[in-house]
Amino acid sequence: MNRITRFIAIASVFALMVSVLAGCTKKPADANNFAVVGITQEPGIFDPHTVVAAGDEEIIFNIYEGLYKFDNEGNLNPCLATDVEISEDASVYTFKIREGVKFHDGTDLDPIDVVYSLKRAAGLNEGQDGTALVRELDSVKDVQITSDNRVEVTLEESNSELLSYFTTGIIPEGYDNCQNAPVGTGPFKFDSYTPGQSVILVKNDNYWQKGLPYLDKVTFKVCADMDAGLTELANGSIDIFPYLTSDRAKQLDSSKYNILSNGSNMVQIFALNNAVEPLNDLRVRQAINYAINRKDIISVTMDGAGVELTTAMSPAMGSYYDTSLDGTFDQNLEKAKSLMADAGYENGFDITCTVPSSYLIHVNTAVELASELKAIGINLEIKQVDWATWLDTVYTGRQYETTVIALTSTYAPYDVLERYQTESGGNFINYSNSKVDELMARIPGTIDENEKVSLYHQVLGILTDDACSVYIQDPTTITAVSTRLEGYHVYPMYVQDMSQVKLVSN
Amino acid sequence: MAHHIHIVKVHHLTLSFPTRKDPNPKPVLDDVDFGIRDGEILGLIGNSGSGKTMTSLAIAGLLPESASIVSGSIKFAGKNLLEMNPKERRAMLGKDIGMIFQEPSTALDPLMTCGKQLEEVLTAHKDSSMTPEDRHKTIISMLGTVGFATPEEICGRYPHQLSGGQRQRVLIAGAALLKPRLLICDEPTSSLDTVTTVSILGLLKDLCHKLHITILFISHDLSAVRGFCDRVMVMKDGKIIDKDTTSDILNNPKNTYTAELLTNARLDTRILGFEPATVDYSRSPVLTANGITAGYGRSLFERVKTKSADNNILHDVSLEVFPNEILGLIGSSGCGKTTLIRSLLGLLPHSGIVNIKSSSIGAIFQDPVSCLNPAHTIKWHMAEALKASDKLKAFAGSGTRAERNSRILARITAVLEECGLGAEYLLRHPKELSGGQRQRVAIAMCLIQEPSLIIADEPFSSLDASSSAELLKLMTDINRERHTAFLLITHNIHIVRQICPRVLVMDNGRICEEGTTSDVLNDPKSDCTSRLLEAERQIHGV
Amino acid sequence: MQSKAGYLTGKLIELILTLLLVSLLVFTAFSIIPGDTARVMLGPQASESQVDLLRAQLGLDKPLPVRYGEWLWGLLSFNPGTSYAYNMSVSELIGQRLPVTLGMSAIAMVMVIIISYPLAILSARKPGRLGDQICSVIGHVLFAIPPYVASLLLILLASSLFSLLTVGTYVKPSDDFLGYVGCLLLPSFAIALPKIAMSFKFLRSSIIEQRNADYVRTSKSHGLSDLKILVRHVLPNSNVSSITIISIILSDILGGSLIVEQVFNLPGLGRLLLSAISRRDFPLLSGIVFYLALITVLLYFISDIASSLADPRIRLK
């Protein structure tokens, strides 16, 4: 008898221990209709107009919707607008607003909301100083309702490239608390944000696209870095984890996770500051371009999952991309050495590479670059700085020699190339070519698609001829998705579209 | 030998510390054989390492684990202790055998009040008939017995709140609480001053008679057994080499080693014939101190807050030292001798005036271990002393660096030789010297600065008799030949009598008597001088 | 004799002075960080006028002494301002993370005590015996393994041997207290390991030292049993000297948790700190650093008080 009680006591203690341990390994039960997405960047801004970091866009893509919206193939589709008319000279955009759309707070979407939102983004509302919150919409002169369901946007000058910026989120009229309590029309409603831990979104039952979304709840969980996310994946505590490298993805159990990949439409660049010695010498820049082996870099940093680049645009941009430039800078050490000798640097030189430490891929690229550039005598010293310092000294201050970074963009080719104009704020490589300036100035006013493509090709060609920097790769986005979910699409942009995701039915 | 009832009989006891490397080492106790008679006080004398403490621990059963008894037996009241199990032996401790130890400062648990610690003796030997009140009563009465006027107060005090003598009394109370038949006292007085020693010995003797406790008294100092022990045994290298009644041992030692111990115990300067220089009291004094008042105030905050003179140790002390003079300064411990010296040397803030005629004043201190810097050689010490004085240039003269260095070296060697240390000592480190040699280096360091006065603070107290004698000779020689004055602080009245023409007696931070040595010592005018002389007489038989 | 109140006052003044100096150190350090907070918040695309506007809003254009005064007042009134990056009250942010860091530290400390104490007592019973030597050698090895390496090994071990992974699943104590403790067990153990070794070594030598003390001999001569001597004399005395060591260990554990939570992907103060560093979030960063220092200062203060309570001698000084 006594022995039995003792056994029960021991067993119950054991059971307690097991339950404690189990408590921390508990997997999300399939019955629960939710998904957990791992993100590596702390979200901070929920205002659709002030958002800057790509990581913030990832989440609010599900909360806010614009007049137009990108799909996962990079197509721009009508969303809150059903149609658009663009005037001949591309200076007036007239949108027809969709009916029957409700905001998360239950109010109906009216053209007046659209006017308020666009004006707010363009900095035209009362109380604003006129500076556009969304910089690209700075050229908007006026927004007004024309007929009952149409909104007319007037621009200061012609711009045929602006449609992709009308993806900016629409919010209720007069609403100014988007940062703390986001209200949009998207498939998910904002529920809560615990800094450093998670953002929770819940299903928008009144979503205008009937039947969507499928999930009741989506949690965006902050992981310290890719490796922390990887352990969480292995652990089953997150369902979707984007931006993996393929060698890490390979470590996952394939019965539990599907690996999806897609081009990211990013341009990873080994940026050379054109304003400093000796990088102001074209021959040196060309030599560097010839000295490096893009395939090896992609192999080391992305385990081969990336598309080699020779120019400032990703092949994902379709016809705007100039295929004739492919292979221009295939590795050729002899040529690189002779170019260096021509420039008077046969013994090479020392140069620093300032990289943001938070991006492993860029740091790794720099490491590989340093090793490869040794062959032509260039001694690349890597200086890691945190993101804040990088933005401050490299991007804004332009106090650097070289850096490695990935340039993200929307699907607008103009957005990709805009920074190569001499006076552009984004021209952190200090590139200056009057021909490029002139060509770029012509693009917004050009309506004809073929002419536009040819202009872009010319710009790309000049950039390549000038070897303005070293273009490395368009890294493939690899996303691990739990096998219990389906319908997830990898976007070639920095967004997570959860509206199509649903549980695997079986 | 007549037949007596032996309460303890140690029978051919041999004890050693075997290790794995050396399973049969030289025994620490070698065939020790003696008995302790009921009711007597038996002295056990020997130098450190002679095995006296091991003997007592063997009787008490507190030997270290590594010790092993090779042969022999110990009988206590007829029972063989070595055949008992640890539990039985432990039951005897405190109840049948009590012990007190040398160092009262650490022998009590600092975290427990004295009363609680004494109570543990009673609770350890479970006596169910005792209530807590009974226990308290027993403790109070025992504290009264060992001479505390306010036993209740002592009960609630922590050990650090008591003086050394008081602590030793508490320990005696603990050992005697259950009225054991045997009390082992392991050097109970060696860290106490003479006056306290006398009172503790008196207390033990009292206990012996009143409570009929047999005492085994262990000491390294043969003179301490005078008038206290009935019989004395002398131990050397683990053997008992001499055993006799106290008077026979002291007055008529048969064994040469015992005789040697006896001479060491008295520093008999009469045989040595020291001759200090004659003093001319009409000359102006080398040192004048007027109205010195000093104390160890704690923080500035504290001093400002209290503003009282309670903390002061010295009260208005004035003295003069004349050229050529060896001035003696005596007093019991805690009377303020050391504070006075620190004030005179300018090491302590004080009020009053100190006037030194010559610029430099030398000092040597009590402890020969710490008087020299262990990191440096003797030569460095001498050079450092020379550099610190203004005499360096005078000795070094001019010339190249090498010339100057050789002149300095010659000077150093000369002074060291004057102090009886040859050139071979130059490059030695202090740890390679004996205590006496180190004190001589300290004197040499003073001499190289050519001071007119050297203050010597108890320089003999840690030295053995022969070293003391040599040092004393050196001091008188210096006094005679260099006309250096000395201020000699000591508790040894022998020495004062021999070499000091004049003496000061200090008590409680004041100078209570001053005069020529013969006047003061032969015809004391003040109580404190009489007390000092009385304690001295009891212990050393002066 | 100085009163206990006087001792406390002295310690308190010391505490306040230390905190002032700490705050000055923290403030100076963060005033010289390169990097413009406003620019970081707005990102590379923002215009200069936007940045200037924000800078003025944040009060970054005021002179340094004014900012120090305002900042210090905020800290002392437990209202250290609003995080630039999170746009939330700093105290709320720290409050959210505190359960992880403090919980982990507390569990680690409990582990240190319940493991090292019995081992030290057992080891000190027979110093030099085989068991003692094995414990000592293991202790040395543990001492030499950095906590994050131990974490890596524990993760490997836990995942391969028990197919359990506790990494990253943080459970809030309000949701499920047992789960909360459970998910902190492994990281706490990783931090505790070297400290167990440290505490073991210290306690062992302190117990051995105390066992050889004179008063133990006195107690033996009074006929006390070994167990009684251990419990009533040896342990209390070695505890007095351990109090300081324990407060040092606690502060080390607090520091160690900053790294280990990174390995285990726990949302603790360490990650908040790193993110605050990289985002130039001055109010948050200084808040974390100051309050962590405050915790440590208070720990030392408490340990001083505890020693003065435990040891009657200290009141004397």
Place this chain on the structure above:
Amino acid sequence: MPNTHKNRSPEASAFYTAGLILLGIVVAAFIVSLFWTPYAPDATDAASKLVPPSLEHPFGTDNFGRDVLSRVMSASKYTIFISAAGVAIALILGTVAGIPAGYYGGFTDRGIMLLGNSIMCFPGILLALVAVAVFGPSVTNVIWALGLVFAPTFARVCRVGTMEIKELDYITHAHVMGVKPARIMAFHIFPNLVPQLLPATVIGLANMTLFESGMSYLGLGVQPPDASFGKMLSDAQSYIRVAPWLIVFPALMLVFYILGLYFISEGLRVSLSKGGK
């Protein structure tokens, strides 16, 4: 004459032997790396990524195809250099602050110790992290940060030692002889602090290595492509399942170095405490 030869206890010599062997491995790797490494430690080779240990690459290669043996050897260089330089700074700062504090006492002491306590009030790693974050991660900054963090420890050792020593007769004697305080501190007190500073220095080396590797692990220490044990371990974490050799070898070397130092300090402690009695 007292015995002039120190009898080293068997316990101490066991510690010395074990410590010197472990430390010897790391130091040997360091010395050899100064002249020769099997491959250039930062030469990448995309063709041979993540090769398990083989004859060609005894410790295998990492995700860049770099030879782990060469990197481990060159990492030992940074570890030894940073810990040595950091300890040197801490030692100098600590001595310069600690001895006067102990010697003069009073307000000097309070002021210096207040500063020291304030530094010690930060969990050590926190202060080092913040310092490096503020001044940017580089070897020099790591060294200064560590030196600063550890200086109070040495200051305490010096202060306590000085307070004991200054009460000894030989210091009083020097004082009476008229030796200047600065000279007393430098030549009379400091040499006698060496026995206490020595174990503290060795243990400081070990603790600094722990800190340095922790900082490198967080990416705030030695910067790539230079190798350090902490950085190698943090990089290896992603490959923990596929390439365990990336963790094993740097971890072993790191533990060898720290353990070797601990053993030596333990040996010093044992022989000094025996010698003191």
